[in-house]
Amino acid sequence: MLFLIQDGITNGAIYALLGLALVLVFAVTRVILIPQGEFVTYGALSYAMLSAGHIPGTAWLALAMGVVAFALDLFAARSALRLKAVGRAVALNIALPLAILALTYSLAGSKTPIAVNIVLALLIVAAIGLFLYRIAFQPIAHTSVLVLLIASVGCHLALQGLGLVFFGAEGLRGPALSTASFTVGPLNFTGQSIAVYSVTIAFIVALWLFFGHTLMGKALRATAVNRLGARLVGIRTTLSGQIAFLLASVIGAISGILIVPITTLYYDTGFLIGLKGFIAAIIGGLVSYPLTAVAALVVGTVEAFSSFYASNFKEVIVFTLIIPVLVLRSLAAPAVEEEKD
Amino acid sequence: MMTNRWPLLVFALVVAAVPLIPGVPPFWLVLLDNIGLAALVAMGLVLLTGVGGLTSFGQAAFCGFGAYTTAVLTVSYGFSPWLTLPLSLLVSGIAAVVLGIVTVRLSGHYLPLGTIAWGIGLFYLFSKLEFLGRNDGISGIPPLSIGSFRMLSPGTIYYAIWIAVLASAVLTMNLLDSRTGRAIRALRRGHIAAEAFGVQAPRAKLLVFIYAAVLAGLSGWLYAHFQRAANPTPFGAQAGIEYLFIAVVGGAGYVWGAVLGAGIVVILKEVLQSYLPYIFGGQSQLETIVFGILLVLLLQLAPTGVWPWLISWLPIKFGRKHPDTALTLPARVRSPTAPSVLLQIDNARKQFGGVIAVNDVSFDVQAREIVALIGPNGAGKSTTFNLITGVLTATGGSISVLGKNVDNAPPQEVVKLGVARTFQHVKLVPDMTVLENVAIGAHLRGSSGAISSMFRLDRADEAKLLAEAARQIERVGLGDQIGQLAGSLSLGQQRIVEIARALCVDPVLLLLDEPAAGLRLMEKQRLAALLRQLRDGGMSVLLVEHDMGFVMDIADRVVVLDFGTKIAEGTPEAIKTNPEVIKAYLGAAA
Numbered sequence: 001m002l003f004l005i006q007d008g009i010t011n012g013a014i015y016a017l018l019g020l021a022l023v024l025v026f027a028v029t030r031v032i033l034i035p036q037g038e039f040v041t042y043g044a045l046s047y048a049m050l051s052a053g054h055i056p057g058t059a060w061l062a063l064a065m066g067v068v069a070f071a072l073d074l075f076a077a078r079s080a081l082r083l084k085a086v087g088r089a090v091a092l093n094i095a096l097p098l099a100i101l102a103l104t105y106s107l108a109g110s111k112t113p114i115a116v117n118i119v120l121a122l123l124i125v126a127a128i129g130l131f132l133y134r135i136a137f138q139p140i141a142h143t144s145v146l147v148l149l150i151a152s153v154g155c156h157l158a159l160q161g162l163g164l165v166f167f168g169a170e171g172l173r174g175p176a177l178s179t180a181s182f183t184v185g186p187l188n189f190t191g192q193s194i195a196v197y198s199v200t201i202a203f204i205v206a207l208w209l210f211f212g213h214t215l216m217g218k219a220l221r222a223t224a225v226n227r228l229g230a231r232l233v234g235i236r237t238t239l240s241g242q243i244a245f246l247l248a249s250v251i252g253a254i255s256g257i258l259i260v261p262i263t264t265l266y267y268d269t270g271f272l273i274g275l276k277g278f279i280a281a282i283i284g285g286l287v288s289y290p291l292t293a294v295a296a297l298v299v300g301t302v303e304a305f306s307s308f309y310a311s312n313f314k315e316v317i318v319f320t321l322i323i324p325v326l327v328l329r330s331l332a333a334p335a336v337e338e339e340k341d
Numbered sequence: 342m343m344t345n346r347w348p349l350l351v352f353a354l355v356v357a358a359v360p361l362i363p364g365v366p367p368f369w370l371v372l373l374d375n376i377g378l379a380a381l382v383a384m385g386l387v388l389l390t391g392v393g394g395l396t397s398f399g400q401a402a403f404c405g406f407g408a409y410t411t412a413v414l415t416v417s418y419g420f421s422p423w424l425t426l427p428l429s430l431l432v433s434g435i436a437a438v439v440l441g442i443v444t445v446r447l448s449g450h451y452l453p454l455g456t457i458a459w460g461i462g463l464f465y466l467f468s469k470l471e472f473l474g475r476n477d478g479i480s481g482i483p484p485l486s487i488g489s490f491r492m493l494s495p496g497t498i499y500y501a502i503w504i505a506v507l508a509s510a511v512l513t514m515n516l517l518d519s520r521t522g523r524a525i526r527a528l529r530r531g532h533i534a535a536e537a538f539g540v541q542a543p544r545a546k547l548l549v550f551i552y553a554a555v556l557a558g559l560s561g562w563l564y565a566h567f568q569r570a571a572n573p574t575p576f577g578a579q580a581g582i583e584y585l586f587i588a589v590v591g592g593a594g595y596v597w598g599a600v601l602g603a604g605i606v607v608i609l610k611e612v613l614q615s616y617l618p619y620i621f622g623g624q625s626q627l628e629t630i631v632f633g634i635l636l637v638l639l640l641q642l643a644p645t646g647v648w649p650w651l652i653s654w655l656p657i658k659f660g661r662k663h664p665d666t667a668l669t670l671p672a673r674v675r676s677p678t679a680p681s682v683l684l685q686i687d688n689a690r691k692q693f694g695g696v697i698a699v700n701d702v703s704f705d706v707q708a709r710e711i712v713a714l715i716g717p718n719g720a721g722k723s724t725t726f727n728l729i730t731g732v733l734t735a736t737g738g739s740i741s742v743l744g745k746n747v748d749n750a751p752p753q754e755v756v757k758l759g760v761a762r763t764f765q766h767v768k769l770v771p772d773m774t775v776l777e778n779v780a781i782g783a784h785l786r787g788s789s790g791a792i793s794s795m796f797r798l799d800r801a802d803e804a805k806l807l808a809e810a811a812r813q814i815e816r817v818g819l820g821d822q823i824g825q826l827a828g829s830l831s832l833g834q835q836r837i838v839e840i841a842r843a844l845c846v847d848p849v850l851l852l853l854d855e856p857a858a859g860l861r862l863m864e865k866q867r868l869a870a871l872l873r874q875l876r877d878g879g880m881s882v883l884l885v886e887h888d889m890g891f892v893m894d895i896a897d898r899v900v901v902l903d904f905g906t907k908i909a910e911g912t913p914e915a916i917k918t919n920p921e922v923i924k925a926y927l928g929a930a931a
Contacts, residue, residue: 032453032454135637136637139641140640140641140644143640143644146390146396146453146589146593147589147640147644149396149453150585150586150589150590150636150640151636151637151640151641153582153585153586153633153636154632154633154634154635154636154637154640155633155637156633157629157630157632157633157636158629158630158631158632158633158634158637159633160629161627161628161629161630161633162630165627165630275457275461275578278454278457279458282451282454282455282458312469313465313466313469315461315462315465316462316465316466316469319458319459319461319462319465320458320459320462322454322455322458323443323444323455323458323459326443326444326447326451326454326455326458327443327446327447
């Protein structure tokens with residue numbers, strides 16, 4: 001029993017992180033981020049490859065996406081090209097991924113410390129997340145949620161396909177962050193699971209502080225409520241979107257790095273993991289961070305129990321869990337009318 | 342939609358001729374079969390998502406219901422495939438009712454997410470259940486056959502598939518161009534306006550949900566007899582997402598967009614799968630990468646889909662017949678002993694949390710009377726309207742119409758009593774014509790249902806509804822704009838369209854929320870004349886308005902609200918000099 005709960009909480013913590021990222025991105029950009037799962041696998045598998053002393057293809061992808069983003073930036077600013085703007089575009093889109101790539105080449109090796117590998121993997125995925133927004137979503141930021149969603153699916157397909165190219169069809173595992181472990185009563189805590197818990201809690205607190213107590217965080221929330229209004233008061237909505245994607249990709253990559261020592265990840269595992277984070281996010285109503293975190297723990301626990309008692313129907317149970325919650329939510333929702341486009 | 346049937350006929354002939362062309366590679370026919378199958382599902386999505394505004398990722402699961410029903414019944418129980426057709430549709434339909442009752446209640450973004458969830462759940466269920474053959478599925482499904490003619494080849498089942506596609510397209514277009522269709526099309530812009538004219542929004546949503554599921558079930562049934570096998574893979578989340586793609590790529594609001602989108606996506610995937618390996622070597626999954634990228638690119642170039650873009654290039658314009666205004670609808674039944682008090686509001690109260698929006702307000706509206714409800718912004722005027730029409734439920738007090746208590750009545754019941762309204766923020770469907778928008782007002786005066794509309798048995802009823810709508814449009818003076826899209830009119834004209842829509846109810850009491858806002862002087866004078874004429878014809882009007890000249894000119898009586906409380910009531914002359922009113926509007930003299 002207890003070990004099932006423990007297992008559930010460890011999984012749930014990961015789902016909570018992903019759920020938080022999804023809520024964040026949705027709230028700011030209205031994009032339902034299906035490729036969140038790819039951030040997880042990219043982070044995890046890049047880390048695993050770096051640990052094995054290889055250069056992950058994702059570093060090159062970041063550079064390629066940077067070049068495309070640069071081209072888009074230039075095209076967008078074609079009528080008013082100024083040196084400063086071009087310089088900034090070069091720095092962000094070309095110099096940054098180039099630097100990450102160079103760093104990866106110079107530091108990668110079989111003896112590289114774990115911490116360096118983690119940082120490299122995070123940098124790579126962060127750059128990909130940033131450019132993904134610039135390339136795929138920024139040009140259609142004003143369209144309907146449905147169009148954004150379909151674009152999001154397109155990104156998911158492309159990134160998952162690229163994942164197979166970079167990482168191959170074989171699953172990978174990465175080295176644990178810490179090999180320490182201790183026992184409390186019947187439970188055995190590994191250093192890894194402690195890391196999962198503490199990172200999750202740290203993120204929840206950090207996001208809460210960021211959104212509640214910083215100007216940037218408040219600007220992001222304002223963008224979420226009303227894009228036009230936010231622009232009118234001088235908030236750069238594109239910047240908000242970029243920050244949201246940056247955070248989401250970092251959170252995704254961290255989740256991946258946290259679980260890749262525990263379970264073998266394949267290039268396409270991310271989708272299902274992301275979806276479960278999704279369920280947590282939906283139960284949290286796509287707006288509330290603490291609720292999402294709690295919901296994620298419930299999802300994780302239900303999954304752990306159902307995989308023990310009815311492993312065949314594990315996914316069925318997890319995914320239908322959401323329906324009663326949704327019904328309750330929409331019954332409780334006030335009958336206000338949303339103006340749709 | 343279109344009275345012109347020629348393009349459809351030509352398309353049908355072309356489709357019928359393709360397999361007869363000598364030397365057509367069978368592989369092309371397989372592709373066309375796949376396009377047809379996908380188009381059927383996407384057509385359901387066009388209605389559900391593009392028209393009804395309900396996004397579903399779970400359509401593939403309904404294909405699964407259709408396919409597995411026929412698979413189990415033909416293989417395990419020896420049923421004839423034709424016998425399983427109605428059963429397949431029935432099972433998909435029942436599944437849709439069960440899932441729909443749960444799902445269509447979901448609002449906003451919960452809905453697509455909910456459909457993803459049960460879509461995936463059902464996929465795993467298909468792949469785990471013993472009697473469905475688990476992951477291996479069921480094989481050895483008999484082919485469709487007519488007499489001794491067995492549809493074994495892709496070229497023969499082709500006809501079954503495309504007859505289904507064309508028939509479904511015609512039925513769907515008929516449905517959209519009808520009383521039920523207008524109700525469905527009105528839903529996407531929110532349900533309040535539609536409900537104010539008697540549309541049962543949840544039922545209309547459930548209807549499109551079931552319709553889309555039955556189309557998907559039909560596609561599944563055809564698929565099972567085409568592949569002669571059913572396994573879980575084509576009914577998973579990925580497929581569900583792909584169907585939505587098809588609808589969006591083609592143009593989510595257009596029936597033919599579904600067919601076009603299916604063509605684009607199926608062919609694109611095929612081309613990528615067969616040619617990319619030649620260009621880039623044997624890299625697997627390369628087609629998904631390119632497919633994903635192309636999809637994002639396409640959405641950036643044509644966010645509304647390819648069909649409307651294509652249509653804008655075509656020289657053909659689809660005209661529509663002008664309704665024959667000689668036809669008349671019978672007037673709504675009125676009780677002969679109508680009381681002289683039409684509307685009685687007794688201590689009505691509405692609290693939102695701690696805010697008292699309407700504070701124990703009482704007033705009445707008599708027969709043949711124009712009453713104006715005025716007050717500064719935030720005085721609770723629109724809230725009072727919403728209480729009367731059942732959009733909001735009062736916290737206290739009572740409201741009765743024609744002596745009938747409507748405290749807990751939903752909007753659909755209030756309108757049946759003959760209370761019609763307009764909205765402060767115009768709630769028209771911008772991509773429907775003025776005529777169609779106004780005809781929504783006559784919703785309760787028609788009776789044709791979805792099925793009769795699909796088979797065009799509603800034409801007599803429909804012609805009367807449109808005639809009534811056209812007459813009301815003439816009456817408010819927008820006869821020249823009758824065929825234009827509502828969204829293309831000026832805001833002032835849109836308000837007038839709302840009045841025409843309300844008049845279609847054949848009301849005894851007309852509630853107008855700021856009808857004169859955005860009108861020019863001439864238009865205001867015309868509106869005032871119209872309202873007087875309506876009153877003299879026996880109708881009463883309750884209006885909220887900020888234009889004091891307009892109000893004082895036409896109102897028989899004025900009720901003044903301030904911060905939710907009634908501060909004065911009387912003739913326009915009395916109100917103009919009332920010190921309380923002056924204070925509320927101009928502030929106390931210093």
